[in-house]
Amino acid sequence: IYDRAITVFSPDGHLFQVEYAQEAVKKGSTAVGIRGKDIVVLGVEKKSVAKLQEERTVRKICALDDHVCMAFAGLTADARIVINRARVECQSHRLTVEDPVTVEYITRHIATLKQRYTQSNGRRPFGISALIVGFDSDGTPRLYQTDPSGTYHAWKANAIGRSAKTVREFLEKNYTEESIATDNEAIKLAIKALLEVVQSGGKNIELAVIRRNQSLKLLESKEIETLVTEIEKEKEEEAEKKKQKKST
Amino acid sequence: MALASVLQSESVDFSNYGRQRHGFASGLYEAELGLESVGGDRLSFALSTSCSNGDGPDRKIEFLHGTTTLAFKFQHGVIVAVDSRATAGSYIASQTVKKVIEINPYLLGTMAGGAADCSFWERLLARQCRVYELRNKERISVAAASKLLANMVYQYKGMGLSMGTMVCGWDKTGPGLYYVDSEGNRVCGDLFAVGSGSMYAYGIVDSGLKQKDLTVEEACDLGRRAIYQATYRDAYSGGQVNLYHVHSEGWTRVSQSDVLMLHQQYQAEKA
Numbered sequence: 001i002y003d004r005a006i007t008v009f010s011p012d013g014h015l016f017q018v019e020y021a022q023e024a025v026k027k028g029s030t031a032v033g034i035r036g037k038d039i040v041v042l043g044v045e046k047k048s049v050a051k052l053q054e055e056r057t058v059r060k061i062c063a064l065d066d067h068v069c070m071a072f073a074g075l076t077a078d079a080r081i082v083i084n085r086a087r088v089e090c091q092s093h094r095l096t097v098e099d100p101v102t103v104e105y106i107t108r109h110i111a112t113l114k115q116r117y118t119q120s121n122g123r124r125p126f127g128i129s130a131l132i133v134g135f136d137s138d139g140t141p142r143l144y145q146t147d148p149s150g151t152y153h154a155w156k157a158n159a160i161g162r163s164a165k166t167v168r169e170f171l172e173k174n175y176t177e178e179s180i181a182t183d184n185e186a187i188k189l190a191i192k193a194l195l196e197v198v199q200s201g202g203k204n205i206e207l208a209v210i211r212r213n214q215s216l217k218l219l220e221s222k223e224i225e226t227l228v229t230e231i232e233k234e235k236e237e238e239a240e241k242k243k244q245k246k247s248t
Numbered sequence: 249m250a251l252a253s254v255l256q257s258e259s260v261d262f263s264n265y266g267r268q269r270h271g272f273a274s275g276l277y278e279a280e281l282g283l284e285s286v287g288g289d290r291l292s293f294a295l296s297t298s299c300s301n302g303d304g305p306d307r308k309i310e311f312l313h314g315t316t317t318l319a320f321k322f323q324h325g326v327i328v329a330v331d332s333r334a335t336a337g338s339y340i341a342s343q344t345v346k347k348v349i350e351i352n353p354y355l356l357g358t359m360a361g362g363a364a365d366c367s368f369w370e371r372l373l374a375r376q377c378r379v380y381e382l383r384n385k386e387r388i389s390v391a392a393a394s395k396l397l398a399n400m401v402y403q404y405k406g407m408g409l410s411m412g413t414m415v416c417g418w419d420k421t422g423p424g425l426y427y428v429d430s431e432g433n434r435v436c437g438d439l440f441a442v443g444s445g446s447m448y449a450y451g452i453v454d455s456g457l458k459q460k461d462l463t464v465e466e467a468c469d470l471g472r473r474a475i476y477q478a479t480y481r482d483a484y485s486g487g488q489v490n491l492y493h494v495h496s497e498g499w500t501r502v503s504q505s506d507v508l509m510l511h512q513q514y515q516a517e518k519a
Binding site (some may be wrong): 096097098099102105108 | 383384389391392395396399
């Protein structure tokens with residue numbers, strides 16, 4: 001059984017297993033990534049947790065090293081494997097090259113790993129897309145996205161998972177130089193993007209940021225609530241202004 | 249086995265090294281027991297390597313590295329100076345050996361120990377550095393290059409490799425100088441001299457480096473003088489002094505001076 005490839009070409013040039021993997025990703029909970037000037041933000045939709053379940057064990061944003069982290073959409077179990085390999089590679093790189101990985105390097109490593117599984121005996125592709133963010137040692141912020149086929153691209157802002165299209169369209173309209181001018185603005189943009197598709201607001205959002213020369217910080221639910229309230233206030237103010245304009 | 253793995257590392261995940269070492273632990277002992285004594289007439293920079301047969305893993309191989317090579321960092325980069333004599337026992341096999349290996353336009357490696365070992369592994373290093381450049385779209389750092397070399401030869405530790413090299417270059421953190429040898433040592437430093445004539449060379453460079461800011465001219469003269477003095481007293485060093493300067497734009501071959509000419513020159517200066 002083990003010497004037969006599972007991922008083979010179809011007559012019209014498709015790799016169905018890879019495409020099915022991408023379908024699995026589309027079923028996963030939404031994740032959004034934003035590259036600011038001095039900050040990179042990752043936000044994920046938190047699935048509501050069962051009453052008896054401990055919240056802490058359902059973390060979808062993971063640090064790969066001090067200066068890089070990733071969020072994923074798709075099969076959580078597959079993601080665990082990829083994250084583990086990436087973490088080991090980050091340290092391996094530090095050992096042999098005496099330098100931390102660049103975000104591009106570790107993305108490339110993950111993408112190559114994923115591609116290998118689309119061309120191997122008896123193995124199926126990983127059912128995850130990943131958003132990898134971080135800062136290179138020269139201080140440049142980076143955001144990359146990988147998908148089950150093993151390709152990767154750099155983005156200014158992107159979303160993966162359920163309703164990724166809606167979120168991406170929102171980002172295309174609202175990602176401007178202004179909207180990411182400060183750290184706070186970038187974080188709010190991420191929350192706004194997620195609020196488009198997440199039910200019932202701040203409780204179902206998990207947010208993490210990396211600032212230049214600092215490690216990953218997961219925002220507490222209190223902080224998220226505060227920001228959500230700010231956003232809702234701003235929305236109301238906008239709506240008020242529009243009303244006034246119409247009436248005059 | 250290790251060589252095949254190094255050559256095959258298509259996915260130069262540096263994680264390859266971890267995997268290979270496990271397969272090695274068993275292979276190592278087999279290799280040691282089967283090692284024959286090294287012949288004395290092998291052309292090398294080493295003296296006759298008399299090593300006793302099959303004493304087991306405790307056996308010490310004395311490689312005397314008949315040569316003088318030195319390198320030191322200074323304000324304007326790194327100076328690399330070497331002699332050019334190769335001996336086989338007390339026979340001078342050549343006076344015109346190139347002991348500086350040009351790994352790439354901004355990295356140099358020096359040779360001491362076994363000529364074949366040095367040139368082979370440093371050429372392999374050149375290949376690896378080039379692949380790194382292509383994959384990562386930036387030059388490899390001197391630290392990483394020296395580490396690649398050290399890790400490559402470490403897989404052969406105890407199997408009779410003889411190599412004492414200095415990896416010199418300039419990267420984005422400035423001038424870089426590392427000493428790497430086949431025992432597995434890898435040391436960063438500002439000054440190294442390797443070979444049978446190294447003690448004489450150290451004497452000259454140590455006294456000349458007292459003043460902090462050397463000009464390029466002064467540093468070159470110092471390196472040249474150090475090698476000359478070593479060839480004067482050490483029988484296994486001689487020939488010409490090959491001098492290189494590594495700076496931010498890469499390395500430049502400064503000069504090649506015959507030791508006997510230098511002798512005339514220095515004598516005249518004394519008078």
